[in-house]
Amino acid sequence: MKFKPLKDNVVVQVLEAKGKTTGGLFLPDTAKEKPQEGKVVAIGTGKRLKSGEISPLSVKVGDKILFSKYSGNEVKIEGEEYLIFSEKDILAILE
Amino acid sequence: MKFKPLKDNVVVQVLEAKGKTTGGLFLPDTAKEKPQEGKVVAIGTGKRLKSGEISPLSVKVGDKILFSKYSGNEVKIEGEEYLIFSEKDILAILE
Amino acid sequence: MKFKPLKDNVVVQVLEAKGKTTGGLFLPDTAKEKPQEGKVVAIGTGKRLKSGEISPLSVKVGDKILFSKYSGNEVKIEGEEYLIFSEKDILAILE
Amino acid sequence: MKFKPLKDNVVVQVLEAKGKTTGGLFLPDTAKEKPQEGKVVAIGTGKRLKSGEISPLSVKVGDKILFSKYSGNEVKIEGEEYLIFSEKDILAILE
Amino acid sequence: MKFKPLKDNVVVQVLEAKGKTTGGLFLPDTAKEKPQEGKVVAIGTGKRLKSGEISPLSVKVGDKILFSKYSGNEVKIEGEEYLIFSEKDILAILE
Amino acid sequence: MKFKPLKDNVVVQVLEAKGKTTGGLFLPDTAKEKPQEGKVVAIGTGKRLKSGEISPLSVKVGDKILFSKYSGNEVKIEGEEYLIFSEKDILAILE
Amino acid sequence: MKFKPLKDNVVVQVLEAKGKTTGGLFLPDTAKEKPQEGKVVAIGTGKRLKSGEISPLSVKVGDKILFSKYSGNEVKIEGEEYLIFSEKDILAILE
Numbered sequence A, B, C, D, E, F, G: 001m002k003f004k005p006l007k008d009n010v011v012v013q014v015l016e017a018k019g020k021t022t023g024g025l026f027l028p029d030t031a032k033e034k035p036q037e038g039k040v041v042a043i044g045t046g047k048r049l050k051s052g053e054i055s056p057l058s059v060k061v062g063d064k065i066l067f068s069k070y071s072g073n074e075v076k077i078e079g080e081e082y083l084i085f086s087e088k089d090i091l092a093i094l095e
Helices: none
Strands: A003-005 A010-017 A037-043 A064-067 A072-076 A080-086 A090-094 B001-006 B009-015 B037-043 B064-067 B073-077 B078-084 B090-093 C002-005 C007-017 C037-043 C065-067 C073-077 C080-086 C088-095 D003-005 D009-015 D037-043 D062-067 D073-078 D080-086 D090-094 E003-005 E009-016 E035-045 E064-067 E073-077 E080-085 E090-094 F004-005 F008-014 F038-043 F063-067 F073-077 F079-085 F090-094 G003-005 G009-014 G037-043 G064-067 G073-077 G080-086 G090-094
Touching: A003 A010, A003 A037, A010 A064, A064 B037, A072 B090, A090 G009, A090 G073, B009 B064, B009 C088, B064 F090, B090 G003, C002 C007, C002 C037, C007 C065, C007 D090, C065 F038, C073 D090, D003 D009, D003 D037, D009 D062, D009 E090, D073 E090, E003 E009, E003 E035, E009 E064, E009 F090, E073 F090, F004 F008, F004 F038, F004 G064, F008 F063, F008 G090, G003 G009, G003 G037, G009 G064
Parallel strands: none
Antiparallel strands: A003 B090, A010 A037, A010 A080, A037 A064, A064 A090, A072 A080, A090 G003, B001 C088, B009 B037, B009 B078, B037 B064, B064 B090, B073 B078, C002 D090, C007 C037, C007 C080, C037 C065, C065 C088, C073 C080, D003 E090, D009 D037, D009 D080, D037 D062, D062 D090, D073 D080, E003 F090, E009 E035, E009 E080, E035 E064, E064 E090, E073 E080, F004 G090, F008 F038, F008 F079, F038 F063, F063 F090, F073 F079, G009 G037, G009 G080, G037 G064, G064 G090, G073 G080
């Protein structure tokens, strides 16, 4: 199954916050920070501007991104969880 | 009876969340996830842009789509439930 | 007495939710669903676009329509109840 | 004293809801419906569009109109109560 | 000291609601209606439109105006109270 | 240290409400009115309009201004308190 | 690891409020003011205007800036905390 996000929507696979402290201790689930990093797995064709033109997205499939906490729609496809959100909720690309 | 949605409205038949775990157990109703998948059964003619042009929809009848939780207007036509919402609440097409 | 709705307003006669189950039982008032179907009895001349043009309505008098729950202004004219709302709250025409 | 409403404001004299049932009984004040009918007593010169043009109003002095519940600003001039609201809160003209 | 309101701001001297009934009785403060009339004492140079043009105000110094309840910013200059608000909160000019 | 406010931001030094009644009595802090006067100490270069042009500010450094209660961002630079706000929250210049 | 903020986003390293009074006393954490100063460590390529043009940012990497309290998205990259926000939440550059 494949995704074809509409307009400026982006499908993101959330990268789990690491459950280990820098000292090597494992953290219980509640102590983990809400993850804010993800990998882009599908992008829309771009948003239609008022002029009629399509504005292409600034991220591409494979980009590792940083998104704002609590943004996005959680969806579950074939047992795997994704976040879908508008490109404007993407804060930065990590290189 | 047929639907003719106005503007960028889309009539969607909700696809029930499967009431069975991957292990084959049946789940009670309250344990089911709120469904977010649906099949497009009717689409509007498109939204009129400020320029006067009509912007055609990006989904077509028969498309299996993903929509955001809690979006849409629930309607019941001849005993069957549908969701009607604006195309902008559609997140992705599943292929 | 006649109505002349302004701009993109539409006067709708609400079609009562049927107080009978498919099995033929009569339902008490509180068990009825809030009706969402209506018949257009008067339409405005259209909304003035920013360009100055008038955008004609997509519904016409006599159309049976579906509208979103809780939308519209309830008015009572000569003892009869109507809903007046902007055309954008009309979801679909039923044919 | 005369009114000169600004822009798309309209001064309306509220027509009291009739305190009598169709059977001829007088209703106490609390049982009356909130009135939604009024008579236009003064209109503004129209709203300035972004293009710079003035968009003329669609109602004229003397029109009997229907307005949405709870809209408008209550003002009292020389002991008489009026409602002033923007033309966009007028739902329909009654003929 | 003089005022030079910015843009479409208007400085208004509030005209006190009369503390006397039509029958000549003096009303205690709490029984007075919140005043909605005022006299324009200073006006801005007008709001800059998107086109770059300045849209002149429709009120002039000395105008007796009607404004909507609770609108405006209360300011006190040299012991006297004024209201400053945007011209769009002015409902009508009284003549 | 100097400020260079961005866009239409203005840095304002708040002028303390006078803690003395007109009769010469000193007022405790809680009885003082929230100050609404200030002196402009730095201004931005202006807001970029949609057309691409920069719209210059209407206030200049040194202006004594009146601003609306509770507007602005409190900042502390080198021990001194300032308010920074958008020019649109400035109501009037006092001359 | 490097950041490439999207559009008009800016990555800022928060400069800690100094935990020392001017008299030299150390302040406990709760007595410190919420910091509002930061250093720009990465900037986006600019926001796309409606005309299609890209509007360049007014801050550059290395700028010491003042931002409004509570604005911005807290992110943690490789153990270090940053704030990412839209350029419009930057109030002033400190020189």
